Amino acid sequence: MKYCFYLLVFTFLLMAGSCEKLGTAKVVYLAHTLPITHPVHQGMEVFAASVEEQSGGALTVKIFPDGQLGTEREVLELLQIGSIAMTKVSAAAMANFAPEYQVMGVPYLFRNKDHFFSVLEGPTGEAILEAGSEYLLKGLCFYDAGSxxxxxxxxxxxxxxxxxxxxxxxxxxxxxxxxxxxxxxxxxxxxxxxxxxxxxxxxxxxxxxxxxxxxxxxxxxxxxxxxxxxxxxIPDVLVMGTKYWDTLEAQEQEWLRAAAKVSATAQKQFWEDNVAECMAKLKxxxxxxxxxxxxxxxxxxxxxxxxxxxxxxxxxxxxxxxxx
Known part of the structure; x- marks a missing residue:
């Protein structure tokens, strides 16, 4: 069954590649498993819009949601071989590749939300994101996935x-x-x-x-x-395969880094708004x-x-x- 899945995805990607050229624009493929109504998907939409804005349309991101190209682990493996450029996965899934991510699951390690984000957005978080590069998976930013x-x-x-x-x-x-x-x-x-x-x-x-x-x-x-x-x-992580990352020019890499930061800030507000709606629904x-x-x-x-x-x-x- 898994062989059939990879054959289907490989056939699709053979036709499309991990990115494609549309006119003069380079299009990056980003696959994930969430529905389009999810606040993390909304964060990725901001990421795509920011990349296009910063690059003046020279670099764009095409998102494949709802597990269209596979489970979290399957898509991570496709990133490692360079068949897909990007994905969004749970830090728990990344822990299967880069052990540093395991620390996110330690119960009650973070004192509160402010402590949580100060760690993720500071040098410690940056080091954890970079740790995945050894396994061909470069983290760009963390997204809030709540408690x-x-x-x-x-x-x-x-x-x-x-x-x-x-x-x-x-x-x-x-x-x-x-x-x-x-x-x-x-x-x-x-x-x-x-x-x-x-x-x-x-x-x-x-x-x-x-x-x-x-x-x-x-x-x-x-x-x-x-x-x-x-x-x-346990946060979510925006990840890019290093095989694709290494093909990018320095300016293209900077556009992606900057857009990731913009999207992470926006996604935190999407998450808070969604949690408030959900708590009202539960009541x-x-x-x-x-x-x-x-x-x-x-x-x-x-x-x-x-x-x-x-x-x-x-x-x-x-x-x-x-x-x-």
Missing amino acids: RSFYTKKKPIRTPEDLKGLKIRVMSHQMSVDMVNEMGGSATPMAYSELYTALQQGVVDGAENNPPSFVTSGHYEVCKFYTLDEHSS AENVEIIRPEKSLFANKTQAVLEEFSKDPRMRKLVEEIQAQ
């Missing part, structure tokens, strides 16, 4: 003890598994596409995600308790919003931080973030 919190079907989560005996769906991400288990729940990795049915049928008792994902997935129709413990903040749908004492949850996850910090390189990165 992940628990939502459940049968009972509210007010303290970590309330997670005991509950099966909680998590990403196929070891740190997420360890975090839920340390809190007392039973972490259950599962494909996101299977989650709605699993919640309906009681295969799992809950899950964890940010407000826009909770709403757009329709999971609020099944789960009427949403606990804003905000245990992790209207009679979802109980719980704001727990976060320190209770943070205290339960110290073992996850300690295990992660056994790697000297990761420990140095954690200490660098904590010191900011």
